[in-house]
Amino acid sequence: MTDLLRQTKHVLVVDDEPDFASLLELILVSGGYRVTVACSCEEALDQARRQKPDVITMDIRMPGRSGALCYRKLKTDKALRGIPVVVVTALTRNDRDMENLIRSLLEPAHVPPPEAYVEKPVEGPALLAVLEEVLSRPEVRPEPAAPARLDYGGAGTP
Numbered sequence: 001m002t003d004l005l006r007q008t009k010h011v012l013v014v015d016d017e018p019d020f021a022s023l024l025e026l027i028l029v030s031g032g033y034r035v036t037v038a039c040s041c042e043e044a045l046d047q048a049r050r051q052k053p054d055v056i057t058m059d060i061r062m063p064g065r066s067g068a069l070c071y072r073k074l075k076t077d078k079a080l081r082g083i084p085v086v087v088v089t090a091l092t093r094n095d096r097d098m099e100n101l102i103r104s105l106l107e108p109a110h111v112p113p114p115e116a117y118v119e120k121p122v123e124g125p126a127l128l129a130v131l132e133e134v135l136s137r138p139e140v141r142p143e144p145a146a147p148a149r150l151d152y153g154g155a156g157t158p
Contacts, residue, residue: 009135010034012053014044014070015088016062020120024057024088027124033131041070048080055084055134057118057127075111084115084134088122 011033015021018039025035036051038044041062048056056074060067071087074080115134118127 008034009055010036010051010053011131012044012047012051012056013037014039014041014056014062014067015059016040017059020059024122024127027122027127028131031124031128031131041067041073044070045073045077045080048074048083053083055086055115055131057086057088057131058114060087060089071114072111084137086116086118086130086134087114088118088120088127090120 011028013021013024013028013035015024015037016039021037021039025037028035036047036053038047044056044058047053058067058071060071062070067087071085074083074085115137116130118130
């Protein structure tokens with residue numbers, strides 16, 4: 001992805017730790033992305049609705065409304081569910097807490113898994129490579145609406 005194309009891509013960083021959010025912002029801006037930071041689930045949902053970012057990086061262990069709940073809200077909102085989400089977490093893939101967290105993300109609302117995971121501590125080149133790969137995938141399209149059923153109101157009409 002060229003620097004010019006990256007500059008047109010907008011990343012919403014969601015993390016309750018201001019220092020870590022600033023680090024991600026620094027990495028992303030130096031990689032050529034436009035960045036908005038949200039420090040809570042409520043702020044993230046508001047920013048996502050108003051700005052329609054191209055991708056969201058999200059910590060899933062946040063106080064208050066957890067990142068897992070925020071993720072489910074994003075993926076069940078018709079206007080937001082097509083935005084790819086990259087989960088940034090201190091949990092490792094082989095960690096039992098990670099397995100439980102993934103299960104909690106997916107089961108209750110039957111939502112799709114995140115597009116990618118990045119483990120903390122984050123390395124700049126690795127994060128940029130993951131975002132580039134996620135953003136190069138074909139766009140997620142909303143599910144087509146079911147065909148309308150016409151009801152003519154007449155008795156005996158199918």
